[in-house]
Amino acid sequence: GNSVTQMEGPVTLSEEAFLTINCTYTATGYPSLFWYVQYPGEGLQLLLKATKADDKGSNKGFEATYRKETTSFHLEKGSVQVSDSAVYFCASDTGRRALTFGSGTRLQVQP
């Protein structure tokens, strides 16, 4: 079946540090891939997406590239801020019209 694996957290960084959160997927076919963000006490918000190989999704300084050869969709940001502290979820569509989520990675950014 489909699955998504992402690095365990928490990830603790200082402000302006470089961020990478790893995500790999297994799927039949070529799923669309997503990153969602969950701020404390809130629901999930779509951060960025990519629908086919080599697509790059980007939003709010975050980027992720759909790598078919490595089945990866790693999230990156060049300079994190305290306000980026949240839980980040990698997800793929299953073709059954529901998202499969990774386990989430908590990011803590210290001033």
Added chain:
Amino acid sequence: DTAVSQTPKYLVTQMGNDKSIKCEQNLGHDTMYWYKQDSKKFLKIMFSYNNKELIINETVPNRFSPKSPDKAHLNLHINSLELGDSAVYFCASSQVNRASKGAFFGQGTRLTVV
């Protein structure tokens, strides 16, 4: 004008009670979902409805019963609540022929069973 709204936001109840969570979307989407998020933040699909028809029903106790009166609403009724049902429940919606757009989520309902 919230896109996906669910009520209540918090629900505290005793074991054995029956409770409902309501969800409404105003995005014109044809598919709605219920997800459960446990204390470790893991998200798991419970149900999915497309045009009021149940299309995904994961391994969930039959104490949980979704009801979709129309495409814009998907409610979740839970009978005989147990301690292990404590979690955050998220409603979401999407448009199936635009699945690559992803799903939109409500703010969640934190259910605490005491």
